[in-house]
Amino acid sequence: MTMNRRTFLGTTSLAAAAAVLGDGARRPARADKPVNFSGWVFKPDTVKDYVDYFNKKHGGQVKYDAVPWATYHPTMETRAMAGEIVDVMYCNSANRERWVDNGLIRALDDLPGMDELKKKMAPGNLEAARSRDGSKVVGLPYFTSIFILIYNEPMLQQAGIKAPAKTWDELVEHSAKLKRDKVSDTPYLPNWNNSGSGTMPQLLSDCHSEGATVFDAKNRVIVDQEPGAARAMERWQKVYKDGLVNPEVLTKTSSTDTHRLFWTGRYAYHTNHSYYLRTIAGEPENSKLAPKKAKMAMYPGNGQTHMFTEWYTINAKTKVLDDAWKFAKFLGGNQNGDWYVQRQWCLIAGLDNAYPEMYDNPEIVASYDKWIDLKLLREQYKKGRPNNAFKEPWFSEWDSKAIAIVHNMIRGTATVPKGLKELAALQKSLV
């Protein structure tokens, strides 16, 4: 068979068209308009990877940019003021309600599949996902966390301490013994750092563990009326005065910096967000307490502790709602049953998950087994107390200004009753 120019052009065009159409059929339909997505800087390369994964696998056109944590929320507000629409945004719990009140983000209840996600979410996280009046869900969980007690097993064994402290008195006793025996200069490392993730979550955790209520049902600060809160603060004063803690923890600028001190193996006890145990017990290249020389114990006292969740939110003015929701669901839930992002954060960073079924995943169970007792962690979650006061407009400022008051109590420059009264008065001054 001979092929003339016309036949050649005809067959090659057909082949090319078939190839293009065939490829198109294999790929999911591509979104018409880009979805703008912003988050604060935490493992931005990982985020970029899963954005790429989404774009390829689910036909998205997501454009991602990361903003430094310190200026993330003001930057997003400034961008909103300038008329820019960022369709999907991270939002931390202390700022979320402000975005709801001012109409920056939208409710998610009416979106397809949300009811399913609500059913799958742990009750505490679902409660936290709702707006202040409880009428609507305004965010999907990025991750959740809980304060835990971490101990240095070899150090306790060296000192002849057979089991980690079950009560706060025991923890103080152990610390005093370790210092007396010159096993550790400063055996206890509480997370009293000066950032929003330090001193105040630690205060809430210790108050809860003492049975104290920091906020009443109307979210007013009542810590000055709670004997448990006074007990916690007196204990803090004592351990500081007795030199059982590193005094510079008060000027550490983040929980990350604080937990790195525990890597040295020179402390016996540490209280911090659960995910930090992953680097302490799971990264031998960084920590002297890996693999698994540092362990988790139930929080002392009644075991109750502070838990919180961070969020993915959708801009109320988005012009690409379907695509934005599809992507938000991929991030904070699942896309066609694939929990890719939620699973990734568990595996890569040990960030805990608001969906309990994630902990049935064999890959996640095997991964957690390398650094934590997952069963105990799940038990601890049952005693986690979410804080609804974060939904109040005054909370963010109170939470930040309260740190100095608490530090003054710790250092003894303010008495405990005076400091606790100041915490309550501060809230009243901001309402």
Added chain:
Amino acid sequence: MKLRESALAWLFVGPALLCIGLVVVFPLAYSLWLSFTDVNLLRATGPAVELWGMRVPLFHWIGAKNYLQTLADPLYWDSLWRTLYFVGAFVAEATLVGLGMALVLNERFAGRPLMRSLLLVPWSLSRIVVGLLWIGILDFEFGALNGMLLRAGLVDGAISFFKEGWSALNVLISVYMWNQAPFASLLFLAGMQSISEDLYAAAEVDGAGYWRRLWYVTLPALRPIVFLVLVLATVNGFLMLDLIYVLTMGGPGYDTTTVSWHGFKTSFTFFKFGPGTAILYTLTALCLLLTVVYHKLVLARFEPEA
């Protein structure tokens, strides 16, 4: 002809003036305006102006309320006294150390060019890096200084430089001085190089030794540089923020909270941009006031005669 020259001049300086207007004058004027308004970035519902198609919200004018609130806040006054101490100590340290280094580097000795280059290293580092570097030196747990002191047996236990507010504040001043004194030194050195050798030769003929030459020749000739260094150090001292962010976050308690940190927190943590800018404009006013004072003290009596 004159009109054409004038038009040409405006043509040449016009682009520069436009740039300065956009990136200096407009932000300054707008932020000053904000300090008299009730700002909520998410509810920019007040009046607005259109600039090249961009809506610039003017928010609601509330007069001097932000300033009155600021002046009624005890935290502001605590921060202000702390800031004045910080600036006073920093300006004195940076000026004296800068002058001392410049005097040494103005002498002839082997390795002088290398020393002059090394001098600039602290100043050329980003302040975030400077902060992290000094954490590495001063930290209670793993600081190099504590390590050396402990190994040399000079101390029984590690020293905590950030435990007490007073000590933490002085550490901040010293670290900032370490970062900024090289620049002062550079300015002094440039000033010294422009002093005529004849003046020194004449002073020597008159029997003046090193210290008298320094007092009667060098320092008077450096007055404009001293003025410049004082003004720059004062402004930098008032506005210093990044080292606080890296080293102490204003703590422990409020013990290292300066007015600039207070203003930053008010604006960027509490989203109160009206009060935040009001707090920071009080610093601007103080800077202007001190510039006038410096001018009177250092320069005014030495203006060249007409």
